[in-house]
Amino acid sequence: MSDDGSHTLFSEQFQVTYHSHHGSLQESNTIFINAGLRYLMEKGHESIRIFEMGFGSGLNALLSYLFGKEEVIEINYTGIEAYPLDLETAQKLNYVEILGLDTKSKKVFEDMHRLASFAEASFQFNKIIDRIEDTSIQTQFDVVFYDAFSPDSQANLWEEELMSKMYNALNPGGILVTYCAKGAFKRALKSCGFIVEALPGPKGKREITRAIKPLL
Ligand SMILES: C[S@@+](CC[C@H](N)C(=O)[O-])C[C@H]1O[C@@H](n2cnc3c(N)ncnc32)[C@H](O)[C@@H]1O
Numbered sequence: 001m002s003d004d005g006s007h008t009l010f011s012e013q014f015q016v017t018y019h020s021h022h023g024s025l026q027e028s029n030t031i032f033i034n035a036g037l038r039y040l041m042e043k044g045h046e047s048i049r050i051f052e053m054g055f056g057s058g059l060n061a062l063l064s065y066l067f068g069k070e071e072v073i074e075i076n077y078t079g080i081e082a083y084p085l086d087l088e089t090a091q092k093l094n095y096v097e098i099l100g101l102d103t104k105s106k107k108v109f110e111d112m113h114r115l116a117s118f119a120e121a122s123f124q125f126n127k128i129i130d131r132i133e134d135t136s137i138q139t140q141f142d143v144v145f146y147d148a149f150s151p152d153s154q155a156n157l158w159e160e161e162l163m164s165k166m167y168n169a170l171n172p173g174g175i176l177v178t179y180c181a182k183g184a185f186k187r188a189l190k191s192c193g194f195i196v197e198a199l200p201g202p203k204g205k206r207e208i209t210r211a212i213k214p215l216l
Pocket of ligand 1: 017018019053054055056057058059060061080081082083084130131132133147148149154
């Protein structure tokens with residue numbers, strides 16, 4: 001349980017938690033929803049194509065669905081996950097309860113864990129079960145939610161090779177948002193051509209990163 005009452009998970013394999021202990025919800029909302037989706041909406045996007053590295057508990061996917069519904073924006077979400085949770089663990093997560101969601105949103109969250117793809121009104125969902133290193137991704141996204149485990153546990157996921165893959169996955173003007181603000185990571189982003197911004201982080205985190213792929 002994190003400080004805002006929302007559940008998080010612990011990865012035995014990587015010996016890390018999926019979210020900040022200060023609160024999964026406040027973390028996801030600050031980094032991915034506000035610095036990512038709200039930023040694009042305020043720039044005039046009426047539909048947003050998301051690529052998420054690390055589907056994990058599905059919290060960012062769920063919050064993206066809810067954001068689209070509330071703001072009447074079309075959301076097309078694609079997440080990649082190498083080590084999917086079993087359905088039983090996913091069903092124990094308390095996001096639906098803590099957010100006070102209705103039966104329809106509850107079903108959407110369950111479907112995110114059960115299915116590889118589905119469409120629900122103006123929300124399209126796709127999930128790739130694979131390692132990011134082994135997957136080729138076409139240029140089509142407006143935002144990358146980069147939510148890998150930290151560089152301390154998975155250093156190779158924060159280096160130039162993968163950042164270049166993320167750069168190529170984004171449309172011109174697209175953005176990558178992440179909780180990581182390490183110097184080496186930001187240098188890797190810049191080497192790929194990103195313009196890098198430091199933004200104030202959620203509780204317990206001074207800075208987060210938004211990287212912009214310049215317009216042609
Ligand atoms: C910080 S957690 C993601 C949390 C998630 N975004 C959420 O909303 O709950 C990192 C995720 O990356 C996944 N992962 C680790 N290595 C990976 C790889 N090489 N390729 C794809 N996913 C990976 C982990 O299994 C884990 O679910």
